[in-house]
Amino acid sequence: MRMSDTILKPMHPEGWRFVGIFAVITLVLFWLWEPLGWLGVILTIWCYYFFRDPIRQVPTGEGLVISPADGIISQIAVVPPPPELGMDPTPLTRISVFMSVFNVHVNRSPVTGHLVKMAYTPGKFLNASLDKASEHNERNALLIRAGEHDIACVQIAGLVARRILPFVKEGAVMQAGERFGLIRFGSRLDIYLPTGIAPLVAEGQTMIAGETVLANLTGTELPRPARRD
Structure with missing residues (x-):
């Protein structure tokens, strides 16, 4: 497994529009005041991770x-x-x-x-x-x-x-x-x-x-x- 695979997880499609909204707000915050923009970056990353949908190894067995x-x-x-x-x-x-x-x-x-x-x-x-x-x-x-x-x-x-x-x-x-x-x-x-x-x-x-x-x-x-x- 690559190191990047432990950090970058697939995201469920439901999350794309929310990440997009957070990203647009982040750009506006940067325009208003740079420190607020970095706060927006953190929240955008959190939004991405909230909607992450990692692959799981499902146990097999009856019952x-x-x-x-x-x-x-x-x-x-x-x-x-x-x-x-x-x-x-x-x-x-x-x-x-x-x-x-x-x-x-x-x-x-x-x-x-x-x-x-x-x-x-x-x-x-x-x-x-x-x-x-x-x-x-x-x-x-x-x-x-x-x-x-x-x-x-x-x-x-x-x-x-x-x-x-x-x-x-x-x-x-x-x-x-x-x-x-x-x-x-x-x-x-x-x-x-x-x-x-x-x-x-x-x-x-x-x-x-x-x-x-x-x-x-x-x-x-x-x-x-x-x-x-």
Whole structure:
């Protein structure tokens, strides 16, 4: 791998117009006062990195549930699934991945399966790290059927995020690690595991979308303990 490949990442097409806007503003700032122009350069670079869409090495294997988002696991809790998906209200294990404005925001399918339902719900823009964001914030919920298992995956807008962009439609066949959406600018992803499936990750752990294994639908492995080090 070349050194430049570790710095220069592909950018999702959705980001080009925003980088262009930031660049034009930067030119104006340089015209007004040079120090402001350099601030604009920094913000333009940040905008480019926000929309970066790096290639990921997706693990292959039957039953693997892959993280749909980059970020930190802010919470693992047992709660009812999103009502808008029409699922059984029995509480399920929910893994919440919080994305800061510095994370990659392209979201990837956690499993290979059939997109049975997708439901958009308008709402507030509370801090996405708060537990109540799952109920009150703007969100887009997906129900993916992977064999005999149903996986719910919910994109949640955050305090700064103002737009959820889905790339797929109901009825689509999705591959694990496939890009299915993007959120601007800082948000959260909730993943609801089927009954009896234990998470293989812990709160505070760093996730890589399309690469980190969250759970195994075919295994009987117990939750993995973790320690701060």
